[in-house]
Structure formats: structure tokens, C-alpha cells
Amino acid sequence: MASEKENGLLARAASGDTEAFRLLFETHHAAMYRFAYRLTSTVDAAEDITQECFLRLMRSPGFDQDRGSLRQYLYGMVRNLVRQRRQANGREVPWEDDEEDGPAAGPDPMISAELSEGVQAAIAALPPLQREAIVLFELEDLSLEETAAVVGTDVGTLKSRLYRARERLRRSLAPYRSYSRTPESRGAIHESTE
Numbered sequence: 440m441a442s443e444k445e446n447g448l449l450a451r452a453a454s455g456d457t458e459a460f461r462l463l464f465e466t467h468h469a470a471m472y473r474f475a476y477r478l479t480s481t482v483d484a485a486e487d488i489t490q491e492c493f494l495r496l497m498r499s500p501g502f503d504q505d506r507g508s509l510r511q512y513l514y515g516m517v518r519n520l521v522r523q524r525r526q527a528n529g530r531e532v533p534w535e536d537d538e539e540d541g542p543a544a545g546p547d548p549m550i551s552a553e554l555s556e557g558v559q560a561a562i563a564a565l566p567p568l569q570r571e572a573i574v575l576f577e578l579e580d581l582s583l584e585e586t587a588a589v590v591g592t593d594v595g596t597l598k599s600r601l602y603r604a605r606e607r608l609r610r611s612l613a614p615y616r617s618y619s620r621t622p623e624s625r626g627a628i629h630e631s632t633e
Contacts (some may be wrong), residue, residue, distance in 0.1 A: 445509045452497060464493055467510060470579060471517050477548045477574040480519045480563045488520045514581070514589040518571060554615055561611035572597055585595035 445466075451459035468554045471492055476485035496502070540578060562570060568590070575586040576597075587597040 446504055448531060449496075449502060449509065460493075460497060461478055463496075465508075467513050468493070470510070471513055472512060474571075474574060475517050475521060477578065478518070478567070478571060479524070479561065480559075484521075484524060488517055488524065491514045505545055508585070511581075511585055511588050514579075515591070516574060518589065522567075557612060557615060558608075561608050564611065565604055569600050569607065572600040573604040575606070576601060 445463070448459040448463050472485055472489045475488040475492075476482065479485055479488065489529075494538055495516060496513070502509055525555060531630065535610045562573060563575065571590055572586060575589055576583065581589065583594050587594045592599065592600075
């Protein structure tokens with residue numbers, strides 16, 4: 440959605456235009472929910488955070504188009520709401536991304552669903568700064584510049600976080616390397632002959 444159109448919709452929605460709000464919500468809801476879910480790993484928390492994101496947007500639209508797109512602003516808001524939720528629940532998680540743990544344990548690779556669960560578990564086990572970088576850049580398809588703006592860092596630092604996250608994922612998912620997908624498999628996992 441073009442930023443001028445979004446800005447108009449945002450102004451109309453803030454004035455009480457429910458159709459404008461609906462259009463904004465439908466445009467961005469799925470991506471914000473996915474991001475919240477990938478950071479929290481729980482459906483209830485992701486739903487609450489996504490709802491709160493859009494409520495806050497309408498209560499006090501502090502969006503400034505000179506600082507980036509509305510999409511970047513919403514990702515940043517979801518990120519902050521996840522942090523606030525963790526702090527409020529007393530489950531303060533260190534946001535540093537340089538801790539060196541061993542690889543996360545995952546299930547034995549047997550079927551496609553287990554592989555998917557293994558990947559989700561490996562992503563969930565990443566330190567928060569690495570997790571949000573991987574989710575935004577790799578899964579939500581934001582550019583390096585957009586992702587850096589959302590997480591509030593420079594591109595060089597973001598690249599470092601992505602590198603460390605990929606290395607952790609590589610270690611965590613090592614048991615799955617002997618399995619590969621082929622275009623013909625359509626979701627089935629085959630042993631690699633390499």
C-alpha cells in the first residue's frame with residue numbers, strides 16, 4: 440500500500456472512520472501477528488500483542504512518515520509490546536545476542552511436520568535480538584535497511600546479528616542436514632545421497 444494512501448487512511452481512521460481502520464488492519468494484521476507469534480511462540484500472546492498494537496495506533500497515532508513506513512512503525516510497536524509483556528510477566532529475558540549456548544535440542548527428523556517443529560523450536564531458542572532479526576529479514580522479507588530501522592540499530596550490527604543467528608540455527612538444525620527436500624517431494628523428506 441502506498442505511503443500517501445496509508446497516511447490518508449491513518450488520518451481517517453484516527454478520526455473514527457471504521458472503513459479506513461479496517462483497510463489498515465487487513466493490510467498489516469497478518470504480518471504483525473506472525474511477527475508477534477514468532478517472538479512469543481504463543482497464540483494468545485500474539486493475538487493480544489497484535490490487538491494492542493492496532494489499538495495504540497488508533498489511540499495515539501505517533502507515526503511519522505519521515506522516519507519510515509507504517510509497516511516499519513508497526514513492527515517496532517510489536518517488538519516493544521513483546522518486550523513490555525516479558526518484563527510485566529517477570530520473565531525478563533536478556534536481550535543481548537552474544538551469549539554462547541550449545542545447540543538447542545530438537546526432535547529426530549522423521550516427517551515434514553517434525554522438521555517444521557524443529558525449525559520453529561530452533562528459532563524460538565535464539566536470543567531475542569537474533570530472533571527478531573531473523574524473523575523480520577528472512578521470514579517477513581523486510582530489507583536490511585527496514586529491519587535495522589525496526590530494531591533500532593545500524594545495518595552492520597544487524598548483519599552481525601543475522602550471521603550469529605544463522606550460525607546458531609545451523610548448529611541447532613545439524614541433525615536435519617542428512618535430510619533434504621526436493622521439488623518432487625511436495626513436503627516429504629528424503630535422505631540426502633550426498
